[in-house]
Amino acid sequence: MFGLIGHLTSLEHAQAVARDLGYPEYADQGLDFWCSAPPQIVDTIKVTSITGQTIEGRYVESCFLPEMLANRRIKAATRKIINAMAHAQKNGINITALGGFSSIIFENFNLNQITQVRNIKLEFERFTTGNTHTAYIICRQVEQASKKVGIDLSKATVAVCGATGDIGSAVCRWLNDRTDVPELLLIARDRERLDALQSELGRGKIMGLEEALPLADIVVWVASMPKGVEIDPTTLKQPCLLIDGGYPKNLGTKIQHPGIYVLNGGIVEHSLDIEWKIMKIVNMDVPARQLFACFAESMLLEFEKWHTNFSWGRNQISVAKMEQIGQVSVKHGFQPLLSF
Structure with a gap:
């Protein structure tokens, strides 16, 4: 049972x-x-x-x-x-x-x-x-949903918000090893852990949230939304795929804009x-x-x-x-x- x-x-x-x-x-x-x-x-x-x-x-x-x-x-x-x-x-x-x-x-x-x-x-x-299953499903959502919205993964910049967490770091490993994503942006609060992850992957740019979001074709969100943080959808690329891997899911209600696609991440x-x-x-x-x-x-x-x-x-x-x-x-x- x-x-x-x-x-x-x-x-x-x-x-x-x-x-x-x-x-x-x-x-x-x-x-x-x-x-x-x-x-x-x-x-x-x-x-x-x-x-x-x-x-x-x-x-x-x-x-x-x-x-x-x-x-x-x-x-x-x-x-x-x-x-x-x-x-x-x-x-x-x-x-x-x-x-x-x-x-x-x-x-x-x-x-x-x-x-x-x-x-x-x-x-x-x-x-x-x-x-482990959550991270796997999020990665498959990145691979499959990007095609649906017209994003070529082989040319995409992917930002992972919460990159040093258990799920976030696993997503980064998968994208690094199993896809041809050319650019990874690593976002998290702990600089020491970010440096360790960057070293493990052998690549990835460490960035702040505000700096990274306008550059990303795909954003994987696996961290809690910091208090007071608002995302201006007009600063995002179009198309842009946002995968909301948090709980409770709230990006879909906060970000509604043409060309911005919000997917409930980690759901099967x-x-x-x-x-x-x-x-x-x-x-x-x-x-x-x-x-x-x-x-x-x-x-x-x-x-x-x-x-x-x-x-x-x-x-x-x-x-x-x-x-x-x-x-x-x-x-x-x-x-x-x-x-x-």
């Missing part, structure tokens, strides 16, 4: 979903309540591969909200993720994906140092960040309907078929009986592992979202 650990995008979103799911005791509560709310299994999932194989999973709502980080409730946020992991393990889930902020919080706050949660000794091999479509309700709750356009690639990774690992933390640690994703997860992704009927 596979598991998905997720969270909602805001307090208001969480209250509305709680009401829809039949948890009235959660629906009218403020942030203090959500800081203490325990994780819950709120969905049972059935997925069928195009090979005919069927697997079952569970969605674990962590009750984490982004406002916890904004309001300096760091202990509450970290406790949410660890408790959700313990809850998944307690319920016998073999492999669970950490979705959204879950994996970021786990990495940034070194939660691998916490091995005991009450009477449960965490077995980290039961968990995966899903970042399954060939067959999935029996669940959680993707309707997170507002997927086609909730029976579309899902986050990180979630799909745990499904793929369950299909293949690879009960291991396939994606783990920071900047450990190799091109070979992206190809490996990509092959089983295709095998079981998943494909990159390409609709704008």
Whole structure:
């Protein structure tokens, strides 16, 4: 059995979903309540591969909200993720994906140092960040969507915003090794990590966001949008492909301009309907078929009986592992979202 650990995008979103799911005791509560709310299994999932194989999973709502980080409730946020992991393990889930902020919080706050949660000794091999599959899907979106909008990848400048992160660095490795992209622009906050990535790739120009955006034919956005940052679409090339790999997705509402194409990055479509309700709750356009690639990774690992933390640690994703997860992704009927 596979598991998905997720969270909602805001307090208001969480209250509305709680009401829809039949948890009235959660629906009218403020942030203090959500800081203490325990994780819950709120969905049972059935997925069928195009090979005919069927697997079952569970969605674990962590009750984490982004406002916890904004309001300096760091202990509450970290406790949410660890408790959700313990809850998944307690319920016998073999492999669970950490979705959204879950994996970021786990990495940034070194939660691998916490091995005991009450009477449960965490077995980290039961968990995966899903970042390898996410990075693979984003790269395939770059390759396939660029053709749709008339951008020749062999002549394109690609900017990666969040280049030193786990997903961003993997995207850079793929573009460097598996495509003929002539120019990579590397954007991130940490100069030391940028220098290390540039050295590893053997190329790439380190730039600030404002300097890089007007030069880019394709922008892969896998970082949080800094507060107060606004993108003027009139300064971008036309055509320009923006791949929004963040969560929640917001570039599509912020940037609407002729010749600018915004694609929800890291989203896959399954060939067959999935029996669940959680993707309707997170507002997927086609909730029976579309899902986050990180979630799909745990499904793929369950299909293949690879009960291991396939994606783990920071900047450990190799091109070979992206190809490996990509092959089983295709095998079981998943494909990159390409609709704008």
